[in-house]
Amino acid sequence: MRITDVTVELVELPAQPPFRWRAGLPGSEGPAVGGILRIHTDDGLTGEARTRRGLIVADLVQRRIRDDLLGRDPLWRELLWHRLWELDRIEELPIYALGLVDVALWDLAGKAANLPVHQLLGTYRDAIPAYASTVTFATMEEYLDVADQCLDLGFQAIKLHAWGDARADAELCQKLRSHVGDEVSLMYDGSAGFDFADALYVGQALSEAGYTWYEEPMREFSVTAYRWLAERLTIPLLVAETSDGAHMNVADFIMAGTAGYVRTSAQYKGGITGAMRVAHLADSFQLRAEVHGAGIVNAHLCMAIPNTTYYESLIYSNPVTREPAIGPDGLLRAPTAPGIGYGPDDH
Numbered sequence: 266m267r268i269t270d271v272t273v274e275l276v277e278l279p280a281q282p283p284f285r286w287r288a289g290l291p292g293s294e295g296p297a298v299g300g301i302l303r304i305h306t307d308d309g310l311t312g313e314a315r316t317r318r319g320l321i322v323a324d325l326v327q328r329r330i331r332d333d334l335l336g337r338d339p340l341w342r343e344l345l346w347h348r349l350w351e352l353d354r355i356e357e358l359p360i361y362a363l364g365l366v367d368v369a370l371w372d373l374a375g376k377a378a379n380l381p382v383h384q385l386l387g388t389y390r391d392a393i394p395a396y397a398s399t400v401t402f403a404t405m406e407e408y409l410d411v412a413d414q415c416l417d418l419g420f421q422a423i424k425l426h427a428w429g430d431a432r433a434d435a436e437l438c439q440k441l442r443s444h445v446g447d448e449v450s451l452m453y454d455g456s457a458g459f460d461f462a463d464a465l466y467v468g469q470a471l472s473e474a475g476y477t478w479y480e481e482p483m484r485e486f487s488v489t490a491y492r493w494l495a496e497r498l499t500i501p502l503l504v505a506e507t508s509d510g511a512h513m514n515v516a517d518f519i520m521a522g523t524a525g526y527v528r529t530s531a532q533y534k535g536g537i538t539g540a541m542r543v544a545h546l547a548d549s550f551q552l553r554a555e556v557h558g559a560g561i562v563n564a565h566l567c568m569a570i571p572n573t574t575y576y577e578s579l580i581y582s583n584p585v586t587r588e589p590a591i592g593p594d595g596l597l598r599a600p601t602a603p604g605i606g607y608g609p610d611d612h
Contacts, residue, residue, distance in 0.1 A: 266306050266307065266308045266310070266338060266339060266340065266377070267306060267307050267336055267337065267338060267339075268304055268305065268306055268334050268335055268336065268337050268338075268339050269305050269306060269307050269335070270303075270304075270305040270331075270335070271302070271303070271304055271305070271326055271330060271331040271334050271335070271366075272302075272303050272305065272326070273300045273301065273302050273303075273319060273322055273323040273326050274300065274301040274303065275298050275299070275300055275319045275320070275323060276298070276299045276300065276301060276319065277296065277297075277298065277299075278296065278297045278298070278299040278317060279296060280293070280294065280295045280296050281293040281294050281295075281581075282581050282582055284400040284401070284581050284582070285400065285401045286400065286401055286426050286456045287401050287426060287427065287428055287429035287456050287458050288401070288428045288429045288430065289429065290429070290456060290458070292400060292401070293581075294317070297317050297318075297319075298319045298320050299315065299316060299317045299318075299319045300315070300316050300318065300319025300320070300322045300323055301313055301314075301315050302314045302315070302316070302322060302326065302365050302366070302369055303369065304334070304339060304366070304369045304370060304373055306339055306373065308377075310373055310376055310377055311373065311376075312339065312369035312370055312371070312372040312373025312374070312376070312604070313369055313372050313604075313605065313607060314364075314365040314366070314367075314368035314369040314372065314536075314562075314605075315607060315611055316361065316362070316365060318359070318361060318362070321359065321362065322362055322365060325356065325358065325362055329352050329355070329356050330349075330352065330366060333348055333352060334348075334366070339370050339373050339374070340370075340374060340377075342367065342370050342371070342374070342538055343538070345366065345367070345370060346367055346535065346536070346538045346539070349363060349366055349367070349535070350363075350535070360507065360509055360532075360533050361532050361533065363511075363535045363536070363539070364531050364532065364533075364534065364535045364536025364537070364538075364539060364540075365536070366536070367531075367535060367536025367537055367538050367539065368531055368536045368537055368562055368605065370536075371385070371536070371537045371538075371604075371605070372604040372605040372607075373604070374604075375603050375604035375605065376603050376604040378603070379603050380603060381565065381599070381600050381601055381602060381603060381604070381606060382537065382565040382569075382600075382604060382605055383564075383565040383566075383568035383569045383599060383600065386537070386541065386565070386566075386569035387569060388568055388569060388599065389568065389569055389570065389571045390567075390568055390599070391568065391598060391599040392596045392597065392598045392599065393567045393568065393573075393575065393576050393596065393597050394421045394422065394574075394575055394576070394595055394596060394597075395420060395421075395575060395576045395577070395578040395591045395595055395596065395597050396420060396421065396422035396423060396424055396450070396452070396575045396576070396577060396578065397412075397415035397418075397420040397422070397423045397424070397578060397580045397585075398423075398424045398426070398454070398559075398577045398578060398579050398580060399411060399423070399424065399425055399426055399580045400426055400579070400580065400581055401426050401427060401428060402583060405436070405437050405440060407583060408425070408427075408437060408441065409440070409441065409444050410583065411580065411583050411585055412441060412444065412445055414583075414584065414585040415580060415585055416445065416449065418585060418587045418593070418595070419587070419591070419592070419593050419594050419595035419596075420578070420587075420591075420595045421449075421450065421595045422449065422450035422451065422452065422477070422575060423441070423445070423449065423450075423451055423452070424451070424452035424453065424454055424480070424577070425437065425438065425441065425451070425452070425453050425454065426454050426456055427453070429455070429456065429458035429459070431459060431463035431464075431466045431467050432466075434453070434455075434467055435466060435467050435469075435470035435471075436470075438451070438453055438467070438470055438471055438474055438476065439470055439473065439474045441474075442474040442475065442476075447475065450477045451474070451475075451476050451477060452476060452477050452478050452479075452480060452503075453467070453471055453476055453478075453479055453480065454480040454481060455467065455479070455480065455481055455482035455483070456481060457481050457482070457483060457484045457485070457507070458482075459482050459483055460483065461483065461490055461493065461494065464482035464483050464494055465494060465497055465498070467479075467482065468482065468494065468497075468498040468500055469498065471500045472498055472499045472500040476500055477501075478500065478501050478502070478503040478525060478526050478555075479498070479500045479501070479502050479503065479525075480502075480503040480506070480528075481503070481504070481506050481507070481528075482494065482502075485504065485505060485506065485507055485508040485518075488517050488518055488521045488523065489521070491504055491518065491521065491523035492521045492522055492523050494523070495522055495523045495524075495525070496522070500525070501525020501526055502523055502524065502525050502526070503525065503526040503527070503528060503555060504518045504523050504524050504525075504526070504527055504528065505518045505524070505527050505528050505543075506528035506530075506533065506557055507533055511534045511535045511539040511542060511543060512534075512539065512542040512543045512546045515527050515529075515534075515543050515546060515547070516546060519546070519547070519550055519552065524547075524550075524552055525552075526547075526552060526553045526554070526555050527543060527546075527547045527552055527553075527554050527555070528543075528554070528555060528556075528557045529541075529543040529544050529547070529554040529555070529556055529557065529566070529570070529573075530556055530557035530558055530563060530566070531562045531563060531566065532557070532558060532562075532563075533557065537562070537565070537566065540556075540566050540570075541566075541569070541570070544566075544570040544572060544573070547572060548571070548572045552572070553572045553573060553574055554570055554572055554573055555573055555574060555575065555577075556570065556573055556575075556576065556577065557577065558577055558579075559576070559577055559578055559579050559588065560611060561590075561600060561605055561606060561607060561608065561611050562605060563576070563577070564576065564590065564597060564599075564600055565600060565605065567597065568599045568600075576591075576597040578591055578597070
């Protein structure tokens with residue numbers, strides 16, 4: 266089997282429901298030009314990967330990626346994964362674009378084998394608890410109301426994206442703990458909104474309130490700043506979400522003593538191959554690798570990575586609605602279609 270073409274179909278995507286991540290940080294997008302990257306083969310099989318950045322990806326495929334893939338065996342995923350990193354040295358590919366070819370290759374391999382991708386990876390589970398990952402809401406009262414709705418819908422854990430104000434966020438986190446009690450697992454995501462001093466203040470409040478993890482309080486450019494923070498807090502830090510370099514950079518966070526958990530994902534770690542490298546790296550240090558973000562590709566990762574705890578399900582609105590893949594018991598179940606198994610709304 267050989268690759269005969271690499272194409273990007275541009276598709277018009279509607280505006281997302283209005284939301285934000287924290288004060289001063291954009292959240293929802295307006296109408297966008299998405300893309301479906303397809304890898305075509307002489308066997309007639311096609312592998313797909315989808316993105317909301319269609320124009321950028323189409324340019325990269327035309328200028329850099331297509332010619333490098335033509336004529337190659339699509340089952341040589343390790344070689345082709347390394348080829349993309351070679352191209353990144355020249356092009357500085359956007360972090361979300363690095364893994365698209367890899368995802369399409371895994372989709373193609375699953376279709377060739379007539380198996381879902383998680384079975385090709387080696388399935389560890391057929392269901393996993395989902396946690397409700399909030400966007401940023403207006404008031405403390407609204408957050409408490411949203412939390413009640415999430416628990417009523419079967420979610421077993423809640424993660425906050427709050428305002429990015431250290432004092433207000435710390436108060437919210439402690440009030441939410443008092444509101445839901447000690448049995449509910451709670452997490453907090455700073456969305457890289459703090460400097461060291463404010464990150465320390467919020468982390469101390471989270472430690473007092475018994476939160477499960479403290480995610481991305483600062484930009485991940487300085488491993489040293491994260492080491493200083495980890496040395497002063499008892500709550501585990503969840504690190505290396507948006508850091509470039511896949512497992513290579515994650516290793517530096519681990520060796521510096523910053524990591525209570527690490528992040529992995531297809532979007533930010535070089536596709537499925539990169540995400541699994543991060544997961545295995547973390548496992549060698551007895552650390553958990555928590556999968557970042559929702560969607561069908563990350564659902565496969567959640568089923569195949571032993572050292573992960575939850576599937577991240579985003580809560581965009583109030584009233585709260587549960588994404589269709591999550592059952593009333595709060596569990597995400599394993600995809601069953603061959604390959605990735607994209608639905609019409611997956612991007």
